[in-house]
């Protein structure tokens with residue numbers, strides 16, 4: 001029987017939700033208050049506590065640390081620039097875009113190094129990222145992406161033909177692959193829970209089961225009291241619309257995953273995947289996967305993308321249709337694994353800003369800081385955001401506070417029902433484009449996808 005929801009497979013594997021930490025016991029004072037205990041909040045707390053051990057740091061979390069996307073993701077620690085580099089060429093010039101890419105490359109190693117130094121075992125293997133094409137139109141996009149990547153320094157991509165791709169990971173129907181080395185596989189919840197242990201050891205206070213209803217200069221208001229602090233940092237990502245006055249800042253988009261039971265060695269002999277690369281594809285409604293440390297396949301993609309009115313989450317419970325669609329695609333990719341049961345299915349929410357550009361910033365006048373909008377690429381970026389927020393709070397003039405995403409603000413999302421209609425339209429168009437391309441009816445990107453790109457502002 002497939003387990004549905006229960007936050008995520010990753011948390012189930014660690015024995016379920018951790019024992020709850022104490023809620024906020026009434027109003028308190030702090031030097032820094034962080035709202036949200038996902039990777040963004042935890043990394044920010046980590047770097048602040050390391051830099052200035054006497055800071056009084058309080059983290060407020062509505063459920064438990066790692067409850068959100070940080071405890072549910074596909075475990076791609078990779079160097080993606082959310083929304084692409086071109087936006088930074090337009091806003092800040094090419095050098096700034098290159099600096100941003102380099103910072104993300106370095107951040108992949110920073111996470112790996114800190115985990116090693118602090119004793120966090122998160123099943124990390126740096127095997128690179130492989131994205132495959134399974135149709136002529138996908139191959140055309142792969143080639144265009146390869147050309148674009150090669151025009152930038154430090155992207156280090158390798159373009160592979162069908163045989164080279166199959167010798168790395170044998171995916172049925174793959175006609176080519178694009179690989180780069182700046183990516184590692186991680187176990188989402190092990191990274192979150194490891195970070196919790198480390199920050200608590202450094203003296204950070206985390207209050208769980210404490211929902212912040214409103215953030216304003218100098219205070220975070222909760223149902224259990226108010227935390228007053230000169231710096232209040234919002235790290236609430238896809239849950240941000242629940243905060244007073246922030247309903248249209250990001251759009252909470254769902255992503256869903258399944259994990260198989262462990263595959264026997266004989267099937268792994270057929271599939272390969274010895275390098276533990278993270279695996280994706282060039283479909284419009286793309287998939288993402290990893291081979292887990294205990295030899296399962298964890299496989300994700302878009303399910304029901306968006307709930308009307310920015311309603312957020314039901315502990316990861318996933319639509320049966322989504323589980324069916326992901327299971328079918330997994331079996332299409334890996335026919336050898338078609339008899340392996342699906343052990344678990346779950347979903348989580350991403351934060352999508354109106355321009356798909358992640359951002360981090362702090363307003364010195366109010367002491368209010370924020371980071372997020374990573375869409376599906378936050379595992380690495382949250383570390384860079386946490387380091388940046390720490391530097392901004394401490395008033396340090398470092399290279400990373402000058403990166404082009406610092407201080408960026410996207411415009412707000414439309415009101416309902418426009419928001420709902422736009423997302424339904426975008427994903428219907430992407431799915432339609434994938435169907436056309438899969439049937440070989442288009443050797444280039446099918447037109448509905450181009451329309452969807454325009455509506456979504458990508």
Ligand SMILES: Cc1cc2nc3c(=O)[nH]c(=O)nc-3n(C[C@H](O)[C@H](O)[C@H](O)COP(=O)(O)OP(=O)(O)OC[C@H]3O[C@@H](n4cnc5c(N)ncnc54)[C@H](O)[C@@H]3O)c2cc1C
Pocket residue numbers: 035036037038039040041060061062063064065066067068069070071072073074075076077078210211212213235236237238239240242243254255256257288300347348349350371372374375376377378379380382
């Ligand atoms: C299914 C899925 C797969 C993904 N796969 C990948 C991947 O492979 N690679 C990648 O790079 N990215 C991936 N992502 C995205 C990535 O996981 C996120 O970008 C990243 O974890 C964001 O971290 P965060 O701390 O900003 O947000 P979250 O982890 O969502 O943390 C926000 C926290 O704030 C708390 N909170 C929210 N509102 C309040 C409030 N009002 N009061 C108190 N607490 C509050 C929440 O409970 C939550 O714990 C995926 C996301 C999902 C959902």
